[in-house]
Amino acid sequence: AQSVTQLGSHVSVSEGALVLLRCNYSSSVPPYLFWYVQYPNQGLQLLLKYTSAATLVKGINGFEAEFKKSETSFHLTKPSAHMSDAAEYFCAVSNAGGTSYGKLTFGQGTILTVHP
Amino acid sequence: EAGVVQSPRYKIIEKKQPVAFWCNPISGHNTLYWYLQNLGQGPELLIRYENEEAVDDSQLPKDRFSAERLKGVDSTLKIQPAELGDSAVYLCASSTRLAGTDTQYFGPGTRLTVL
Numbered sequence: 387a388q389s390v391t392q393l394g395s396h397v398s399v400s401e402g403a404l405v406l407l408r409c410n411y412s413s414s415v416p417p418y419l420f421w422y423v424q425y426p427n428q429g430l431q432l433l434l435k436y437t438s439a440a441t442l443v444k445g446i447n448g449f450e451a452e453f454k455k456s457e458t459s460f461h462l463t464k465p466s467a468h469m470s471d472a473a474e475y476f477c478a479v480s481n482a483g484g485t486s487y488g489k490l491t492f493g494q495g496t497i498l499t500v501h502p
Numbered sequence: 503e504a505g506v507v508q509s510p511r512y513k514i515i516e517k518k519q520p521v522a523f524w525c526n527p528i529s530g531h532n533t534l535y536w537y538l539q540n541l542g543q544g545p546e547l548l549i550r551y552e553n554e555e556a557v558d559d560s561q562l563p564k565d566r567f568s569a570e571r572l573k574g575v576d577s578t579l580k581i582q583p584a585e586l587g588d589s590a591v592y593l594c595a596s597s598t599r600l601a602g603t604d605t606q607y608f609g610p611g612t613r614l615t616v617l
Binding site for chain 2: 390395418420422427428429430431432435476478480489490492493494495
């Protein structure tokens with residue numbers, strides 16, 4: 387079984403401030419981990435993914451995330467927020483193999499608001 | 503390269519009416535997924551296809567929902583009859599294992615409103 391918990395359904399930052407979106411996962415096997423972003427009335431766009439290579443993963447739009455096995459976390463960060471980062475962000479987990487291969491389990495999402 | 507295409511983007515129907523959604527995946531992607539996204543929540547998998555075969559439909563409410571992917575390319579998801587609680591966004595995604603992972607690429611979704 388696998389699950390994802392995103393801490394904080396809403397995060398608000400000022401433009402230029404650090405963005406930190408928290409994600410903790412549970413998985414019985416080594417996981418693949420993903421962050422997706424969803425803009426209003428659009429589908430999900432992949433920001434970055436962890437697939438058991440480097441633990442610090444860099445994605446698009448200046449985002450990065452660090453896989454910490456001991457903390458079962460995969461938090462998303464960006465050093466300096468931009469107005470265009472305002473959106474909803476989803477953390478997701480899938481298994482590397484087995485019968486659950488291909489099944490993405492998503493967190494509840496975190497809405498990021500960026501103030502001028 | 504074209505992304506995942508879905509139609510219609512929006513659909514409004516009366517309860518008890520049938521409705522169908524269409525999805526065309528990224529060319530060459532043999533795996534296709536249908537997800538349900540309720541307001542304020544993350545997507546939940548309804549069904550996963552490997553080519554023409556539905557390999558995981560455990561979360562599909564089979565009394566009213568059906569899906570098909572006859573030629574292993576595009577797919578249709580149907581609801582008959584629709585209920586008020588079916589109002590949601592229906593997302594289609596596709597992936598390929600050629601890259602070694604199952605990174606899923608999503609379409610824009612179909613927003614269903616049942617009145």
